[in-house]
Structure formats: structure tokens, C-alpha cells
Amino acid sequence: MTKAARPRTDPDEVREKILEVAEGQFRRIGYQKTTVADIADELGMSAANVYRFFQSKSAINQCICARLLDGAIELAWRHVRAEGDPAERLEALLVAMHRHNRETLIQERRMHDMVAAAVSEHWENVKTYKERLNTIIEGLIREGVDAGVFAADDARIAADCVLGCFGMLLHPVMIEQCIDDDLDTKARHMARFVVRALKA
Structure with missing residues (x-):
């Protein structure tokens, strides 16, 4: 048998x-x-x-980190696809991304530590994440320019500037160092400042 x-x-x-x-x-x-x-x-x-x-433990780390970053990118896309004009959606997107990263620190400290290491050590999937987020914001700025809401001459450069200005409120290490501050208010103020600058 x-x-x-x-x-x-x-x-x-x-x-x-x-x-x-x-x-x-x-x-x-x-x-x-x-x-x-x-x-x-x-x-x-x-x-x-x-x-x-x-191939290695590092490869597993990279995959898990990519999963977390993919979740953040999906959050960004949800705000892009939401109702409202491009200025409202960009402001909401930036604040939501900050809150997401801050909540990861508070509620998922061990996962935050991995993302912080990935950023500090320049893991490849962090570079990809930054490029994807930049592209999402660029598209939203282009939409705003086409609608007459934003006055940016170059949407790509404008997206770089947005992330440059808002970077402290997205960077996991910076959030950790300032966790006792009223970061939510700072995020809302900075997001409004960025949106107003794009309208100039």
C-alpha cells in the first residue's frame, strides 16, 4: 500500500x-x-x-518594516481619495501621518524602535517609503494647482519642501524626543502653515 x-x-x-x-x-x-x-x-x-x-534575519526585519510603512502609505492614500479640496486634504494628510507615527511610538513601542532604526540606518525600504510619500504629496499639489488652489510652479520641488518643513513631525526619533510637547497642536499649526505657503 x-x-x-x-x-x-x-x-x-x-x-x-x-x-x-x-x-x-x-x-x-x-x-x-x-x-x-x-x-x-x-x-x-x-x-x-x-x-x-x-537569506538573513535582516531580510525578515526589512519585510516587517516594509509592512508597517505600507500601512502608513495606505493612510496617506485614504486622505488623497477623501472628499474636500486639495488644501483640506493635504492638511488632513499631514496631521494624520504625524498622529499615526506618534501613536506607533505610544502604543507599539517595540515596532517604533525598529522603524527608528530603519530611518537612522537608511534601510532601503525607508528610501522607497519617502519616495512614495513624496509622489503622493506631489500629485495632490498638482491637483491643487490645476484647481487654482495652489500656486506652486514645480509640484515636485513643492512636495520636497512640504516634507522638509514637516519632517520633524514625521521622523520617529524627533517625535520621541519631543513626546512631552503638545505635538498634535504643532502638527495642525505646521500643516496649516505649509498649506498657506502653497497658496501664496
Whole structure:
């Protein structure tokens, strides 16, 4: 009697399970304390098997960080797609992004630590995140120019300036250093200032 063939596991499903377990570990004990062996033990597999899907622990870190940053980008898109004129949506987008990053620090300290390290160490997915956010804001500024709301000559440069002005209120390390300040009020004031500058 022949044994039934074992069902083949989709590699993408295995990768996703590894990332789910890794993210859970990161949230509980932090990304630095989590080892590949910890992840493998929870999954009931060997560390060598985890390495079949990810070349290193750093690769897992990068993937989890990208997930978090993707969530922030989706938040930005929700404000772009919302109702209201471009000035209102840009102001709301900037304040919402600040609040998102601040809440991550307060409620998900261990995940905040990973994002802060990613920013400080210039991980590739942080560069991609910044480019995507810049592109989103550029598009919203272009929409405002077309609608006669903004007076920017170059939407790309204007988007760079917006993020340059607002950067302190988005940067995880700067938020952490100023967490005792009334950052919400500062974010709203800075967002209004930026929007008014675009209208000049």
C-alpha cells in the first residue's frame, strides 16, 4: 500500500507565515531580541528551513518594516481619495501621518524602535517609503494647482519642501524626543502653515 502524497506547501504561504510569526515576536519582545530560532520554534520548523525563504534575519526585519510603512502609505492614500479640496486634504494628510507615527511610538513601542532604526540606518525600504510619500504629496499639489488652489510652479520641488518643513513631525526619533510637547497642536499649526505657503 503506497503512502498518500504529502500536500505541497506554497512557498508564498510559508513566507507569509514566517512573517506573521516574526511580526508577533517583534511586537512582544522587539526585533533585536527576536532570533530566527525563536521564529522557527513557534512555527515548528528548523532555523535552516526559515533560511530557505529569507537569506538573513535582516531580510525578515526589512519585510516587517516594509509592512508597517505600507500601512502608513495606505493612510496617506485614504486622505488623497477623501472628499474636500486639495488644501483640506493635504492638511488632513499631514496631521494624520504625524498622529499615526506618534501613536506607533505610544502604543507599539517595540515596532517604533525598529522603524527608528530603519530611518537612522537608511534601510532601503525607508528610501522607497519617502519616495512614495513624496509622489503622493506631489500629485495632490498638482491637483491643487490645476484647481487654482495652489500656486506652486514645480509640484515636485513643492512636495520636497512640504516634507522638509514637516519632517520633524514625521521622523520617529524627533517625535520621541519631543513626546512631552503638545505635538498634535504643532502638527495642525505646521500643516496649516505649509498649506498657506502653497497658496501664496
